[in-house]
Amino acid sequence: MKLSTQLRSERSKNFSKSQRHHFWIKSYRWFNLVFFIAALTPLISVGLFNMIIDPYDIFNTPDFLGINDSKPHKDKNDRLFKATDVIRIKPVTVFLGSSRTKQALNPSHSALKNEQPAYNLAINGPNAYEVRRYLEHAIANQKNIKTVVFGVDFSMFNSSLMNQPTFSEKRLEKSSLALEDFLNSTFSLDALFASRETVVASLADAKENDNYGDNGFMPNRKLAPDETEWRFNGGIELYFDFHSDYQFSEQYFSDLKKIVELCEEYGVDLKVFISPSHATQWEAIRATGRWQTFEQWKRKLVKIVPVWDFSGYNSITTEVINDTMQNYADNSHYTEKVGNLVLNRIFSHNENTVTKDFGILITPQNIESHLNKINEDRELWAEENPDEVRLVLDINRKMKQKEIQ
Numbered sequence: 001m002k003l004s005t006q007l008r009s010e011r012s013k014n015f016s017k018s019q020r021h022h023f024w025i026k027s028y029r030w031f032n033l034v035f036f037i038a039a040l041t042p043l044i045s046v047g048l049f050n051m052i053i054d055p056y057d058i059f060n061t062p063d064f065l066g067i068n069d070s071k072p073h074k075d076k077n078d079r080l081f082k083a084t085d086v087i088r089i090k091p092v093t094v095f096l097g098s099s100r101t102k103q104a105l106n107p108s109h110s111a112l113k114n115e116q117p118a119y120n121l122a123i124n125g126p127n128a129y130e131v132r133r134y135l136e137h138a139i140a141n142q143k144n145i146k147t148v149v150f151g152v153d154f155s156m157f158n159s160s161l162m163n164q165p166t167f168s169e170k171r172l173e174k175s176s177l178a179l180e181d182f183l184n185s186t187f188s189l190d191a192l193f194a195s196r197e198t199v200v201a202s203l204a205d206a207k208e209n210d211n212y213g214d215n216g217f218m219p220n221r222k223l224a225p226d227e228t229e230w231r232f233n234g235g236i237e238l239y240f241d242f243h244s245d246y247q248f249s250e251q252y253f254s255d256l257k258k259i260v261e262l263c264e265e266y267g268v269d270l271k272v273f274i275s276p277s278h279a280t281q282w283e284a285i286r287a288t289g290r291w292q293t294f295e296q297w298k299r300k301l302v303k304i305v306p307v308w309d310f311s312g313y314n315s316i317t318t319e320v321i322n323d324t325m326q327n328y329a330d331n332s333h334y335t336e337k338v339g340n341l342v343l344n345r346i347f348s349h350n351e352n353t354v355t356k357d358f359g360i361l362i363t364p365q366n367i368e369s370h371l372n373k374i375n376e377d378r379e380l381w382a383e384e385n386p387d388e389v390r391l392v393l394d395i396n397r398k399m400k401q402k403e404i405q
Contacts, residue, residue: 046186046187046192047186047187049192049195050185050186050187050191050192050194050195051186052068053067053068053195053198053199054068054071055068055071055073055074055191055194055195055197055198056071056073056074056077056080056081056185056191056194057071057074057081057213058080058081058084058177058181058185059185060088064202065202066202066203067199067202067203068198068199068202069202070198070201070202070204070205071198071201071212072197072198072201073194073197073198074212074213075124075213075218076166077166078102078123078124078166078218079123079130079164079166079167079168079171080166080168080171080181080185081213082121082123082134082216083134083137083171083172083174084171084177084181085119085216086119086121086134086137086138086141086142087141087174087175087176087177089117089119089215090117090141090142091107091117091118091119091121091138091142091145092115092116092117092118092142092144092145092146092147093107093112093115093116093117093118093119093145093146093147093148093149094118094119094121094135094138094145094147094148094149095107095118095119095120095121095122095148095149095150095151095216096121096122096131096134096135096148096149096150096151096259097122097126097131097150097151097152097153097275098122098123098124098125098126098151098153098155098156098275099122099123099124099125099333100122100151100153100275100277100332100333100334101120101122101149101151101275102120102122102123102124102216102217102218103218103219103220103329103333103334103335103336104219104333104334104335104336104338104339104342105120105122105149105151105217105336105339105342105343106120106215106217106219106336106339106340106343107119107120107215107216107217108215108217109340109343110349110350111343111344111347111349111350112147112343112347115146115147117215118147118215119138119215119216120215120216120217120218121134121135121138121216122151122216124164125155125161125164126156126164126167127156127157127158127161127162127163127249127252127255128152128156128157128249128252128253128255128256128259129163129251129252129255130163130164130167131150131156131255131259132255132256132258132259132262133169133172134172135148135259135262136172136173136262137171137172137173137174139262139266140172140173140174140175141175143266145266145268146268146269147268147269147270147271148259148263148268148269148270148271149271149273149343149346150259150270150271150272150273151273151274151275152256152272152273152274152275152301152307153274153275154243154246154285154294154297155239155242155243156252157248157249157252157253157256157297158242158243158246158247158248158249159247159248159249159252160242160243160245160246160247161242161249168180168181219335219336220329220333220335223329225323225324226323228321228322228323228325228330229321231329231330231331232278232280232321232330232331232391233391233395234330235281235330235331235332235333236280236281236284236331236391236392236395237395237399239281239284239285239331239332240284240287240288240395240396240399241399243288243290244288245288246288246290246293248293248296248297248300253300253304256301256304256305257304260304260305270305271308271346271347272301272305272306272307272308273307273308273309273310273342273346273359274298274301274307274308274309274310274311275310275311275332275334276310276311276314276316276317276334276338276342276358276359277311277317277331277332277333277334278317278319278321278327278328278330278331278332278334279313279317279318279381279385279388280321280331280388280391280392281331281332282294282311282312282313282317282378283388283389283392283393284331284392284396286392287392287393287396288396295371298362298367298371299367302362302363302364302367303364306361306362306363307361307362308342308345308346308359308360308361308362309359309360309361309362309370310342310345310358310359311374312373312374312377312378313374313377313378313380313381314355314357314358314377315355315357315358316334316338316341316355316358318381318385320385320388321388321391340353341353341354341358341359342359345358345359346359
């Protein structure tokens with residue numbers, strides 16, 4: 001074979017190898033591209049679906065009747081959506097507290113018409129530290145907050161009440177949705193299941209959009225009147241379950257002091273009140289042997305800040321348990337009707353609507369006489385309502401018997 005022919009043959013073989021090499025490289029690249037597209041398409045689709053349905057109401061997606069207007073998972077994730085709302089709304093009036101405040105105080109109340117936007121930043125079952133952190137989050141996004149209304153509860157200062165599982169430091173004092181929250185709310189299976197349940201609930205209960213929770217206010221809805229006694233019994237049992245061994249947390253009192261200091265630093269008008277739970281709630285505290293601790297709690301509060309006290313045995317809190325109650329959903333949660341009276345009292349608004357015995361501003365100067373008056377009122381109430389006193393004691397006794405068994 002001639003040399004030139006041999007060289008051409010070798011070049012041809014080499015070229016062929018090169019072509020095959022490039023061909024396989026291109027094939028692998030194409031395969032990878034197809035693979036990633038195939039893998040990412042479902043993930044992206046899930047993310048878009050969750051953002052459109054928006055089961056936690058954090059993307060400000062419009063509510064479509066019969067599609068995503070009913071959000072059964074929103075209330076369970078109040079620490080998430082409320083942190084996001086504050087970033088977007090930047091309220092100048094903020095309500096703080098627990099589910100009692102969340103379900104009863106409406107930011108659209110007429111006493112606040114000149115202090116808008118107002119937002120109910122109360123969350124389910126917080127301790128005082130969580131409340132403090134949400135105030136700091138609100139201030140980080142709105143330096144010109146004018147008014148803070150804080151509904152304090154005895155349970156917030158119990159040392160055994162830890163941060164709730166849905167609490168996250170990562171989302172607070174941010175000016176945008178935290179990356180972890182974004183990923184969990186778009187690409188997680190939990191979010192997908194929540195979206196599915198949102199669609200199912202919306203289809204089953206199509207109604208006019210009512211902006212439920214848009215300003216953080218989430219009153220009790222669809223309460224069956226014939227279940228009133230059951231709700232009271234369950235609420236009392238819940239208190240015994242979580243707070244029968246109540247002990248003060250000095251750290252939580254320090255958090256309250258920090259809230260007061262923050263409001264002073266930023267020129268915020270802070271109004272603190274004790275929630276007007278039903279008389280049976282106060283009986284539950286007595287049944288655990290913590291009544292004197294409850295009184296001491298009030299003494300410690302007023303050393304830090306003046307407090308409007310709506311607790312005790314007054315014309316509102318002693319409503320007889322029945323199927324047509326106007327003031328209460330259960331032993332600790334009061335209605336918007338009562339919440340309006342609370343706001344009227346603390347803002348000196350439409351005061352003719354509020355009975356004289358409902359809401360007393362307590363300070364170190366009048367705390368002892370106030371506590372004595374509550375004890376006197378209790379004796380009169382207990383004498384006239386032995387069945388409700390017995391109800392609480394019976395529940396406590398049955399629960400103790402279960403523990404022994």
